[in-house]
Amino acid sequence: MKSFFFFLSFLSICSLAQADWHNFRGPNGSGVNPDATNLPTELSENTLSWKVALPGRGLGSAVIVGDRVFVSAASGPDQKQLHILCFSAKDGSPVWERKFWATGRTMSHKKTNVAAPTPATDGERIYALFSSNDLICLDLDGNPVWMRGLTLDYPNASNSLGMASSPIVAGDTLVAQIENDSESFAAGFDLLTGENKWKHDRPKAANWTSPTVLDIGEDQVVALQSSKGIVGVLPGTGSPVFEYTSGASTIPSSAPAGNQLFIPSNGLTSITATTDGAEPKKDWNESAQRPGTASPIVIGEKVYIINNAGVLNCANRETGERLWRIRLKGPFSSSPVAGPGQRIYIFNEAGVGQVVDLSGEEGKVTSEFELNETILGTPSLSEDSIYVRSDGHLWKFGGK
Amino acid sequence: MRTIRQFLRIVMKLLSFFLIASVALSMTQTKADSISDALSQLQAVGPEGAGNKEAAAAWKELTGQGSDIIIPTLSAMDTAGPLARNWMRTAVETVFREGIDSGTELPAEEIRSFLLNRENDPNARHLAFNLYRDVAPDKATELIPEMADDPSTPLRREAVSQMILAGQEFLKKDQKGQAVATLTNALDAARDIDQIEKIAGLLRKDLEQEVDLPSHFGFLMYWDVIAPFDNTDREGFDAVFPPEKEINLESKYKGKEDKEIAWQPYSTSNDYGMVDFNQPYGPLKQVVGYAYTEFDSAEDRAAEFRLGCKNAWKIWLNGELLFGRDEYHRGIRIDQYILPIQLKKGKNTILVKACQNEQEQDWTVQWQFQLRVCDSTGTAIHSTDRKPTPKPEAKPRRKAAEE
Structure with missing residues (x-):
């Protein structure tokens, strides 16, 4: 009997872990949480669980580990005060806050912010990257594990418009793209010490895209996107295993789905990658399907993009053939997210949350809710809840 | 016992x-x-x-x-x-x-x-x-x-905030004398740019006072400039042109397309010390310009150069390269780059290289920089022979015009 309860507890922990949201756009950077099976079908006062004030602005999403939600922020006249905050998922009560002085440059375009990147987690530690190139690792209780000042180490690694690429954990490595016009690089960091496991020069060009993860056979491959295209690297060593050289956007990131990658490249391009060094197979390209700021998302057999006019476009994942399109209320800086069901969740810059029902022949907006605050960050999904950060607050919908 | x-x-x-x-x-x-x-x-x-x-x-x-x-x-x-x-x-x-x-x-x-x-x-x-x-x-x-005179800038900010509020209260009550006195003291105390701009706005617009912002910040307003050297394919950033080898303001050199170029005096009246190469040379592309000035320090001391520039740039103090950055048109602001320096007593030479690239968008026209000398709290350090700030109506001088 005791073993049975232990087994149930184990299952419960596994279930929690699987429903977590560990980085920008969740599992593998795809925007889809397959364990978010009980999300609210509408955004409204009825489904709003709580909202809490934040001490500063930020664009980074919340990350979720079990019953805790973590978010970063920056404050002060020159955004030199960095914050990492932990809240209770249940009621939004503060669990802890840690503050730091920025050690790198904090200049950014006024639309963005020093807390633009989303933190990453491996479920044991939080890795928060800021536009100042401060990279800080804390355990889940807020105890510091390591700190890096990447601008102290690499003085010309910065972007006067602001950095925004979010790091991701793959295997036992934290991968981050610190790409800009000058000292541009990507690196893999040891999870326990923050030391470089590898560091590669990258194209000298501003780049706000985030690394994503492809599952290719038994391997995890991190896709590094830039204006030149995509390089797939093994996270532990940084060794390249494939390269796509037809160029790519430097704002919306790609959407991974297994060994397929949907790249904002000459419109939208689908490739299938391998780890044998071969050139990836180009599945299709659709020049008319051009993502705006929002990244594409793959749900089941369909791929969705939102263009700069705020039009949501649905296409066949295997062929790229357009199936339907509808106009949403834009403009969007935030990217769409979804559970395994037939709904997309998206927030526009004016703070209007929208739920798009995908179950019919065409998509249909079934719920709209005005938060009346600027929203530039992408929502995060747990098993039954949606978290989104506005300029002043962190909001939770569902999970009541 | x-x-x-x-x-x-x-x-x-x-x-x-x-x-x-x-x-x-x-x-x-x-x-x-x-x-x-x-x-x-x-x-x-x-x-x-x-x-x-x-x-x-x-x-x-x-x-x-x-x-x-x-x-x-x-x-x-x-x-x-x-x-x-x-x-x-x-x-x-x-x-x-x-x-x-x-x-x-x-x-x-x-x-x-x-x-x-x-x-x-x-x-x-x-x-x-x-x-x-x-x-x-x-x-x-x-x-x-x-x-208000604290060496800690964030503490000073607290005091300045109170002084601004007090000045605004005097303004509301139409007590202009007290408002001017309070806000003038606030300006003397202020080191954060947002506070300085706010106070200067109140003094100028609401109280019709003259405010010498360049002097407050310590911007360098008088230079000699020379351009254009070649920056085709952005190769001018690494190229070593004559001003990097010698400073002789009487010399003439072959510039871009082998045209003879010479140093010329330049001054700016901009509130934020903007040195604008487009004024004397026009909106050129794929070019390099240099600006040279001298700073007479009252003593050997630690200080900071605080530079703003949206072009690729390099800066030298007394012939020593301090830093360079090859980023183009991502933005400019006061104190964008903070470089610790050591001034020597007497004459110090300052050379700035500013590179313009090939981009043609309307937001890539600027070919300019701003430089101030201050201590680590942002308090201006003035050259012992600092000249009066040029009046706003004074146009930047061109040697040709003077001749």
Whole structure:
């Protein structure tokens, strides 16, 4: 009997872990949480669980580990005060806050912010990257594990418009793209010490895209996107295993789905990658399907993009053939997210949350809710809840 | 016999006292050593993640000691690097918060003494102020008016905020004399750009006062410039043109497309010291320009160059390259780049290289920079022979026009 309860507890922990949201756009950077099976079908006062004030602005999403939600922020006249905050998922009560002085440059375009990147987690530690190139690792209780000042180490690694690429954990490595016009690089960091496991020069060009993860056979491959295209690297060593050289956007990131990658490249391009060094197979390209700021998302057999006019476009994942399109209320800086069901969740810059029902022949907006605050960050999904950060607050919908 | 017993009892008591005192002293010493060792470990964090593992263990050791660490840790920030300071800050804030939550007595008066000592690290003092404000909000607020000349910029900001509010109150009541006096004092005290701009706006627009912002900031307004050298394919950034080899303002050189070019005097009346190459040379593309000036320092001293530039740039002080950056058109602001320097007494030479690239968008027209000399708090340092700020109506002079 005791073993049975232990087994149930184990299952419960596994279930929690699987429903977590560990980085920008969740599992593998795809925007889809397959364990978010009980999300609210509408955004409204009825489904709003709580909202809490934040001490500063930020664009980074919340990350979720079990019953805790973590978010970063920056404050002060020159955004030199960095914050990492932990809240209770249940009621939004503060669990802890840690503050730091920025050690790198904090200049950014006024639309963005020093807390633009989303933190990453491996479920044991939080890795928060800021536009100042401060990279800080804390355990889940807020105890510091390591700190890096990447601008102290690499003085010309910065972007006067602001950095925004979010790091991701793959295997036992934290991968981050610190790409800009000058000292541009990507690196893999040891999870326990923050030391470089590898560091590669990258194209000298501003780049706000985030690394994503492809599952290719038994391997995890991190896709590094830039204006030149995509390089797939093994996270532990940084060794390249494939390269796509037809160029790519430097704002919306790609959407991974297994060994397929949907790249904002000459419109939208689908490739299938391998780890044998071969050139990836180009599945299709659709020049008319051009993502705006929002990244594409793959749900089941369909791929969705939102263009700069705020039009949501649905296409066949295997062929790229357009199936339907509808106009949403834009403009969007935030990217769409979804559970395994037939709904997309998206927030526009004016703070209007929208739920798009995908179950019919065409998509249909079934719920709209005005938060009346600027929203530039992408929502995060747990098993039954949606978290989104506005300029002043962190909001939770569902999970009541 | 009784006397002997009494004597022995006294001896025993004394022995016990000394034993307890010695154990207590030893424990205190051990604790102090432990705090000191942990702080040394935090101070030892180095580049590329060196010392992180040891620092994490030391941080736990440190925060395990409770509020006794607050003052030694604040004090240790004086000699700590930027990363170590963050380790220390989180330690101080953690034990302080734990103290508040558990109702433990916190060393409020020691924190106050620390923040009032202007010899201490400016950021550590601001942190101390925030802690003190948490435990004694009214007493902390009473300290603010005395901070207008504080070497800690964030503390000074608190005082300036109050002065701005006071000035605005005088304005509302139409007490212009007091408003001018208060806001003028506020401007003298202000170091943060947003506050300076706000005060200057009130003085100029609402009170019709003259404000010499370039002098307040310490912008360098008088230069000699030479351009255009070639920056085709952005190769001019690395190329070494004659001004990098010698400064001779009488010399003429072959510039882009082999055209002869010469130095010419240039001055700017811009509030923020903008040196605009497009004014004397027109909106050229794929070119390099140099600006040269001299700064007479009253003494050997540490200082800072604070540069803003949206073009690729390099800067030299007394012939030594300080820094260069090959980023184009991502934005410009005051104090975008802060470079610690050492001025020597007397003449110092300053050379700035600004590169314009090939981009044709309307937001890539600018070919300019702004440079000021100040101390680490942002307080202007003036050349001993600083000339009056050019009047706004004065157009930048071109040598040809003068001839």
